[in-house]
Amino acid sequence: MPRGAVSVLQGANGAGKTTLLRILATVVTPDTGSATVAGYDLSGSPARVRERIGVAFVNERSIFWRLNALENLMLFAATRGVAAKQRRPQIDALAHDLGIEPFLTKRISDLSTGQRQRIILARAGLGDPEVLLLDEPLRGLDETGVEQALSFIDARVSRGASALVAAPTVSEFQDRGYTLCRLGQGSIHQARWR
Amino acid sequence: MRIESATRFARIVWEFARKDFRVLRSYRFSFVTGIFAAVYGIVSFRFVSSLVGGTKYIGNSGQYFRFVVVGVVVAGVMRASTITTATNARRDQVEGTLEVLAAQPLPLMTLGLGWAILPVLEELFAALITIGIAVPLGFGGISPDWPATVLALVLTAFVFLTIGFVAAAVVLAVQQGVQVAGVTVALLTLLSGAVFPIAVLPAWLRAISYVSPLTYALRATRAAILDGGNTGRVATDLLILVGIAAILLPVGLIALRTSLAYARARGSLARF
Numbered sequence: 001m002p003r004g005a006v007s008v009l010q011g012a013n014g015a016g017k018t019t020l021l022r023i024l025a026t027v028v029t030p031d032t033g034s035a036t037v038a039g040y041d042l043s044g045s046p047a048r049v050r051e052r053i054g055v056a057f058v059n060e061r062s063i064f065w066r067l068n069a070l071e072n073l074m075l076f077a078a079t080r081g082v083a084a085k086q087r088r089p090q091i092d093a094l095a096h097d098l099g100i101e102p103f104l105t106k107r108i109s110d111l112s113t114g115q116r117q118r119i120i121l122a123r124a125g126l127g128d129p130e131v132l133l134l135d136e137p138l139r140g141l142d143e144t145g146v147e148q149a150l151s152f153i154d155a156r157v158s159r160g161a162s163a164l165v166a167a168p169t170v171s172e173f174q175d176r177g178y179t180l181c182r183l184g185q186g187s188i189h190q191a192r193w194r
Numbered sequence: 195m196r197i198e199s200a201t202r203f204a205r206i207v208w209e210f211a212r213k214d215f216r217v218l219r220s221y222r223f224s225f226v227t228g229i230f231a232a233v234y235g236i237v238s239f240r241f242v243s244s245l246v247g248g249t250k251y252i253g254n255s256g257q258y259f260r261f262v263v264v265g266v267v268v269a270g271v272m273r274a275s276t277i278t279t280a281t282n283a284r285r286d287q288v289e290g291t292l293e294v295l296a297a298q299p300l301p302l303m304t305l306g307l308g309w310a311i312l313p314v315l316e317e318l319f320a321a322l323i324t325i326g327i328a329v330p331l332g333f334g335g336i337s338p339d340w341p342a343t344v345l346a347l348v349l350t351a352f353v354f355l356t357i358g359f360v361a362a363a364v365v366l367a368v369q370q371g372v373q374v375a376g377v378t379v380a381l382l383t384l385l386s387g388a389v390f391p392i393a394v395l396p397a398w399l400r401a402i403s404y405v406s407p408l409t410y411a412l413r414a415t416r417a418a419i420l421d422g423g424n425t426g427r428v429a430t431d432l433l434i435l436v437g438i439a440a441i442l443l444p445v446g447l448i449a450l451r452t453s454l455a456y457a458r459a460r461g462s463l464a465r466f
Contacts, residue, residue, distance in 0.1 A: 022461070025297045029458045051299040059464065061290035066217040078209040079298040081202065107220075123294075 001179070006153055006163045008173045010191070011183035017166035018058065020183065021135050024164070025055045038130045038162075051081070054129035058136050060116045065109040069100060069119045072108065073126065080127035094122040097152045099144065113140040121149055125156060132156060132163040138172055146172055203304055210308030211315060214282075218312070228316075232324050235266060239389075240331045251391045256332050263328045264416045265388035267321040271314065271347055272354045272408055273379050278313035279306065279358030280365045280375045287366060287457075293464040302451055306359050314351045321347065342418035342428045349435045350411035356439060357407075359446030363453035369465055382408045407442075410434045 001007040011017045022028040024037055026046040034041065040048040063072045070091065077087040095101045098118045103111055108119065117140045124132055132153065138146050150172070153163050165173065170180060174193050182191045218224065243259035252258045286292035286309070295305060325333060361375035385399060386392065386408035392400050403409050414431035417424040457463045 019461070022293075027293050027296050027458060027463050028461045029455070047299060050297060053297065055294065055297045057293065059290045059293070062294045062464075064213060064217065064291060065289075066220045067213065071213070071216060075209050075213050076294075076298070078206050079295065079300055081299060084205070 003162050006157055006178040008170050008178050009166045009181050010170045015183045018135050021133050021166050025133050052130040054124035054132050056120045056124040056134045063108050068105050068107050070104045076123045077126045082127050094125050098122050099148050114145050134165045136167055206304050207307045207311050211311040214312035236327045251393050259332050260420055262389050263333055267324055268412050268415050269383045269388040270317045271350050274313040274317035275351045275354035276358040276379050277375050279310040280361035280372050282309035283362035284365045290464045296463050310355050337422045338419040346414040346418050353407045353435050353439045356442035356446035360449045363449035367453045367456050382406050387412050407438045
C-alpha cells in the first residue's frame with residue numbers, strides 16, 4: 001500500500017477484509033506470512049506498530065456505552081499517549097472535522113448508529129497516527145456524515161498519514177484519487193475504478 | 195525517561211479508574227446496595243460474636259468481633275483484587291472494548307491494573323466504611339498503627355492482583371472461569387482464618403493455610419490494627435507478602451501475556 005495515500009480494499013462479504021485489517025492492527029495473529037506497518041514488522045515489533053496506527057473496527061460496542069463521547073475520547077487519547085494538555089484541543093479539532101460537537105457530552109447509549117460511527121472515526125484519529133486502518137468507515141453514515149468522514153480521511157492523508165479503508169462497495173470513494181485494491185481468493189491486486 | 199514512562203503509566207491507570215468510576219456512578223443504586231451489604235455483614239457478625247468467646251481460641255465476644263471485622267475487610271480487598279480483575283477483563287471482551295484496547299500502545303501491566311484499580315480503591319473505601327460501622331458496635335478501644343495497616347492492605351491488594359491476572363488470563367483464554375476464581379477466593383477465605391482462627395482447623399487443613407497468602411495478609415493487618423502495631427509480627431508478615439508478590443507478579447504477567455497471545459491467535463479478543 002502506498003505511503004501518504006488512501007488505499008481502498010474492496011472485497012465480497014467473507015473475502016477477509018476485516019481479518020486483514022485486524023491482522024494489521026495486531027489484534028489477530030496470522031497463521032502464516034508476514035507484513036510490515038509503517039516500516040515495522042507485525043510479529044517482531046507489534047508495540048511499535050500499535051504506536052503508529054489508528055483503528056476503526058465495525059463494532060459499535062467498541063466504545064464505552066455508559067460514558068459520553070467526550071469521556072470516551074479523553075480515555076482513548078490517554079491510551080494513545082496524547083499529552084494531557086493536548087487532549088481536549090485535539091478532540092475539539094476532531095469533533096469539528098466530523099461534526100460531533102453537538103453530541104460530544106451525550107452518553108453513547110443515547111446516540112444513533114451513525115453518530116457512534118463518527119465517534120469511532122474520531123477515536124481513530126487521536127494522536128495523529130501514521131496509518132489509519134478503517135473498516136467500513138462510512139457504514140451507517142448519512143450524506144453529510146459520508147462527506148465529513150471522507151474529508152476527515154483526506155485531511156489526515158494531506159498531513160502525511162496513510163489510510164487503508166476496507167469496504168464491500170466502493171462507489172463513495174471513487175474520483176477522490178484513492179488507490180483501489182481488490183481482495184479475493186486470498187490475494188490482493190490493484191484494480192481500476194470504473 | 196523512566197520517570198516519564200512511570201508518570202504516563204500512572205496517568206493511564208488513573209484514567210481507567212475514572213472511566214470505571216463514571217460507569218459505576220451511572221448505576222447509582224449500586225452505592226446504596228453496597229453500603230447496605232456492609233452494614234448487614236457487620237451487624238450479623240456482631241450478633242454472631244455474642245455467641246462465641248471464652249474458649250482457648252477466642253478470649254471473649256468483643257475480641258471475636260474485632261477479629262472478624264478485620265477478616266471481613268481483608269477478605270474484601272482480596273475479593274476485589276482477584277475476582278473483579280477477571281470479571282472486568284471478561285466484560286471488556288464481551289462488550290468489544292478489549293479488541294480496541296489491545297490495539298493501543300499500552301503496556302500489559304497498564305491493562306491489568308486498569309481492570310483492577312477502581313474495584314481495589316472501592317474496596318479500600320469500603321474497608322473504612324466497614325470499620326466506621328463497626329466502631330459503635332464494639333470495634334473501638336484499640337490503637338491501630340495506621341501506616342502499617344495501610345501498607346498491609348495495599349500489599350494484600352497487590353499480592354491478590356497477581357492472582358487476579360492469572361484469573362483474567364484464564365477467563366480471556368476460555369471465555370469462562372470467573373466462577374473458578376470465586377471458588378478459589380471462597381476456599382482461601384475459609385482456610386486462612388478470615389472469620390475463625392486457623393487454630394480450629396484440623397492439622398492437615400492448617401498446613402494448607404500456611405501456603406495461603408491470605409493467612410499472612412490477615413495476620414499482618416490484625417497485628418497492625420488490633421495489637422497496636424506489633425512491629426515484629428507486622429514486619430515479618432509484610433516481608434512474606436512482598437516475597438509472595440515477587441514470585442507471583444511475573445507469573446501473573448506471563449499468564450496474561452500468554453493468554454492475550456492465544457486470544458490473538460484465535461481471533462477471540464472480542465468474543466461473546
